[in-house]
Amino acid sequence: MSVFTPVPEAVLSQWLKNYAIGRLTELKGISAGVQNSNFFVTTTLGRYVLTLFEGIGRAELPYYLHLMAHLARHGLPVPAPIANRDNEYLGTIKDKPAALVMRLSGASVMAPDEHHCTRVGAMLAGLHLAGMSYGRRQPNPRGPAWRTQTAARVHAYLPEAEQALLDREIAFQATIDTDALPAGAIHADLFRDNILWDGEVIGGVIDFYFAGNDTLLFDVAVTLNDWCSLDDGSLDPVRSDAFLHAYHAERPFSDAERAAWPAMLRAAALRFWLSRAEDFHLPREGEMVLVKDPDEYRDILRQRIAWSPALPAV
Numbered sequence: 001m002s003v004f005t006p007v008p009e010a011v012l013s014q015w016l017k018n019y020a021i022g023r024l025t026e027l028k029g030i031s032a033g034v035q036n037s038n039f040f041v042t043t044t045l046g047r048y049v050l051t052l053f054e055g056i057g058r059a060e061l062p063y064y065l066h067l068m069a070h071l072a073r074h075g076l077p078v079p080a081p082i083a084n085r086d087n088e089y090l091g092t093i094k095d096k097p098a099a100l101v102m103r104l105s106g107a108s109v110m111a112p113d114e115h116h117c118t119r120v121g122a123m124l125a126g127l128h129l130a131g132m133s134y135g136r137r138q139p140n141p142r143g144p145a146w147r148t149q150t151a152a153r154v155h156a157y158l159p160e161a162e163q164a165l166l167d168r169e170i171a172f173q174a175t176i177d178t179d180a181l182p183a184g185a186i187h188a189d190l191f192r193d194n195i196l197w198d199g200e201v202i203g204g205v206i207d208f209y210f211a212g213n214d215t216l217l218f219d220v221a222v223t224l225n226d227w228c229s230l231d232d233g234s235l236d237p238v239r240s241d242a243f244l245h246a247y248h249a250e251r252p253f254s255d256a257e258r259a260a261w262p263a264m265l266r267a268a269a270l271r272f273w274l275s276r277a278e279d280f281h282l283p284r285e286g287e288m289v290l291v292k293d294p295d296e297y298r299d300i301l302r303q304r305i306a307w308s309p310a311l312p313a314v
């Protein structure tokens with residue numbers, strides 16, 4: 001269920017008078033998604049998605065919306081935000097920040113094969129290359145400082161063996177120096193449900209609301225952990241090779257990245273173990289988040305500690 005704030009047609013019709021996209025012909029709530037209220041909006045001139053932001057502060061939103069506009073301008077299948085007649089992307093509906101973006105075609109593939117992973121690797125490299133000329137800066141909201149603070153918050157709720165795993169990982173991550181790694185705007189949540197496939201082609205990359213500036217390798221690790229893991233958390237070597245080689249062909253990995261890779265895979269696993277554990281043990285009142293299984297990412301972390309694949313060489 002992901003329409004937390006209902007929007008009556010009359011309210012939207014009125015709101016759309018400040019846009020140049022014609023008159024409303026259809027409004028439909030979207031049931032997927034766990035963070036915001038989303039709607040498919042059809043007008044006499046096109047098809048759009050309306051998002052009412054339920055938990056993200058208004059101050060953070062311009063970074064995300066302008067990043068989407070920037071990437072779309074670079075030819076990537078990212079939903080372009082729609083400016084209103086005051087030339088603003090961000091408006092307000094029912095006291096919530098609200099934005100319209102282009103509706104893209106396609107549907108998620110939840111059991112990808114190596115061909116999907118090849119395209120995702122190339123797409124992620126494309127996002128990183130285009131993102132290099134993006135002028136705005138905002139730190140990754142789930143970066144190292146957040147990880148340390150969240151570990152402290154969830155620690156007491158975990159069984160002893162998991163507390164020990166968490167302590168060791170936080171201590172290990174504190175020894176990693178990321179200064180030499182290429183950094184830029186990253187998606188930071190490029191999971192399978194955030195890519196829409198139009199047949200074999202990527203029709204859309206959506207949900208930029210965890211984006212921020214961080215090392216590009218962290219984004220590679222986040223994406224690989226979701227797209228290429230098996231049920232026990234270990235990596236499928238075929239999908240993983242396909243993904244990494246396709247990325248490397250567009251943006252070759254540096255020596256510093258090769259050295260930091262095992263630690264980065266662990267940092268990426270830790271990030272989602274922590275966010276899921278926090279949602280599970282410390283649900284915030286009034287905040288509607290669908291809780292995903294923290295154990296999946298605990299297991300991925302354990303597997304990456306035990307073994308990590310090498311990055312492709314030059």
Ligand SMILES: Nc1ncnc2c1ncn2[C@@H]1O[C@H](COP(=O)(O)OP(=O)(O)OP(=O)(O)O)[C@@H](O)[C@H]1O
Nearest residue numbers: 030032033034035036038049079102103104206207
């Ligand atoms: N630009 C778009 N074009 C087509 N479909 C979209 C677009 N944006 C969102 N959708 C559809 O809406 C669904 C929910 O969107 P999204 O994943 O952004 O939800 P959310 O609640 O904002 O974020 P989260 O995935 O973190 O829960 C997607 O699964 C997709 O089906």
Ligand SMILES: N[C@@H](CCO)C(=O)O
Nearest residue numbers: 189191272275276292
């Ligand atoms: N991709 C996240 C959900 C938030 O977008 C997860 O699987 O935990």
